[in-house]
Amino acid sequence: MLQGLNSAAAGMAAQQQRMDAVANDLANANTTGYKHQRVGFRDLVYDQVGRSSAQGVRTGSGSAAVDAGRSFAQGVLQRTQRPLDVAIQGEGFLRVRLADGREALTRDGGLQIDGAGRLVTSAGSLLQPQITVPDGVPEDAISIGPDGTVLIDGRNAGRLDLVTVRSVQGLISVGDNAFTTSPASGPETAAPQTTVLSQGALESSNSDMAESMVAMIEAQRAFQLASKAITMADEMMGIANGVKR
Amino acid sequence: MDRGLYIAASGMLAEQIRQEQIANDLANASTAGYKADRTAQSTFGDLLLANSGSGAVVGRQSTAVQVAAIETDFTPAAARDTGEPLDFAVTGEGFFAVQTPQGVRYTRNGQFALDSQGRLVTARGDLVLGRGGAPIASRDGKVDARLIGVVNLTNPRKEGDSLVSGTPAGAATGQVRAGALEASGADAARAMVDMIASMRAFEAGQKVIQAIDDTLGRAATQVGAVSGS
Numbered sequence: 001m002l003q004g005l006n007s008a009a010a011g012m013a014a015q016q017q018r019m020d021a022v023a024n025d026l027a028n029a030n031t032t033g034y035k036h037q038r039v040g041f042r043d044l045v046y047d048q049v050g051r052s053s054a055q056g057v058r059t060g061s062g063s064a065a066v067d068a069g070r071s072f073a074q075g076v077l078q079r080t081q082r083p084l085d086v087a088i089q090g091e092g093f094l095r096v097r098l099a100d101g102r103e104a105l106t107r108d109g110g111l112q113i114d115g116a117g118r119l120v121t122s123a124g125s126l127l128q129p130q131i132t133v134p135d136g137v138p139e140d141a142i143s144i145g146p147d148g149t150v151l152i153d154g155r156n157a158g159r160l161d162l163v164t165v166r167s168v169q170g171l172i173s174v175g176d177n178a179f180t181t182s183p184a185s186g187p188e189t190a191a192p193q194t195t196v197l198s199q200g201a202l203e204s205s206n207s208d209m210a211e212s213m214v215a216m217i218e219a220q221r222a223f224q225l226a227s228k229a230i231t232m233a234d235e236m237m238g239i240a241n242g243v244k245r
Numbered sequence: 246m247d248r249g250l251y252i253a254a255s256g257m258l259a260e261q262i263r264q265e266q267i268a269n270d271l272a273n274a275s276t277a278g279y280k281a282d283r284t285a286q287s288t289f290g291d292l293l294l295a296n297s298g299s300g301a302v303v304g305r306q307s308t309a310v311q312v313a314a315i316e317t318d319f320t321p322a323a324a325r326d327t328g329e330p331l332d333f334a335v336t337g338e339g340f341f342a343v344q345t346p347q348g349v350r351y352t353r354n355g356q357f358a359l360d361s362q363g364r365l366v367t368a369r370g371d372l373v374l375g376r377g378g379a380p381i382a383s384r385d386g387k388v389d390a391r392l393i394g395v396v397n398l399t400n401p402r403k404e405g406d407s408l409v410s411g412t413p414a415g416a417a418t419g420q421v422r423a424g425a426l427e428a429s430g431a432d433a434a435r436a437m438v439d440m441i442a443s444m445r446a447f448e449a450g451q452k453v454i455q456a457i458d459d460t461l462g463r464a465a466t467q468v469g470a471v472s473g474s
Binding site (some may be wrong): 003004005007008010011012014015018038040041042043044045046049056057058059060061062063066067068069071073091165166167168169170183184185186192218219221222225226228229230232233235236239240242243244245 | 257260261262264265266267268269271272273274275276277279282312313314315328329331354356358359360361362363368369370385386403404405406407433436437440441444447448451454455458
């Protein structure tokens, strides 16, 4: 009986984790370059049940949530006409250096110019390699080509480096729209030729409102069902207690 | 008389196991590729009652009930589109083959990813095997569904972590579909009904025990009582 309680509780905990992911997706419905979280499930070990059963009778012990990484599906491009907005079309990331010095990858192309004239992301992370805009140059004079070449007043000022990794699911999300590489993702490699930058646009979040809502309803119902199994187990324990009046 | 007590108690124990099985099904209502279980009960073995004087057979008496088996229903469930390039579902019979540290295991949960070398792996990092039994490498982050092996199994047995063990019996008829996951085989409505039925059977067992207890109590206190006291 206690095992039934624990199985159901494990199922509830797993659904809770999915709900957390859905909530995060919904909160980031307007975050530039956001990639929605994917949660999967797996069943847990099957144990031989004790007395009153034949050999080989095994019951499972519930379920657990599995982090299935992010969905790196392309988000819709939104025209902004701002010269420092770039959207990545296709697989790939911009390389940035975070405030704590770590190298990271991002798809957030809402660029800014910091106090020292360097290009930074909206979260303030320095673009790698560094690109410096000379003093007094208006934003309109900056042009960014599909391959990432930055022209300031027609002169080449550097190139936005587009990279990717072997396993995008292995990337670790560090907040601020950035991901760091991990042993599971493999090292950075050059992005494929088909990946292009488009100036004057931003990639919107790929979290789909309708899909998130459906996932939320499903998680809630599955949570409820598992809780019913707990109620039922409780009731049965009550009945067992009532054997001796 | 007291034999009835044990029979009723064995029935309650069996219902308890069924309840555990249903709780597990409900906990896995969202697990991709999960297969639901069924609890089968059987009598524990009959006693033949005979008249000790004449030897004439009186009839049979069941001694108890037990859970004979928990069978897994491996019927394919519907596939659900996810649009993710590395989600795969087997439509029809068959299992994906996976190389785990414990040996080759099988699964119908096709939520896969790539590892750092670009090979197709499960969510737990085990290599997915192709038609020839070798790992599948991807160059561009996508994998052709036709490369993934689908195997028929005899005596499949759930091992947890979405894995199944069994004896492979050649290529299966099932087709692999990309961008989809197989829904859980746990049927919420059926599980709820089973749960209620099981709970009531458990309750009935309790009532039988109480009734026998009452009878025994009366036998102990009233049969030999002096009337009027």
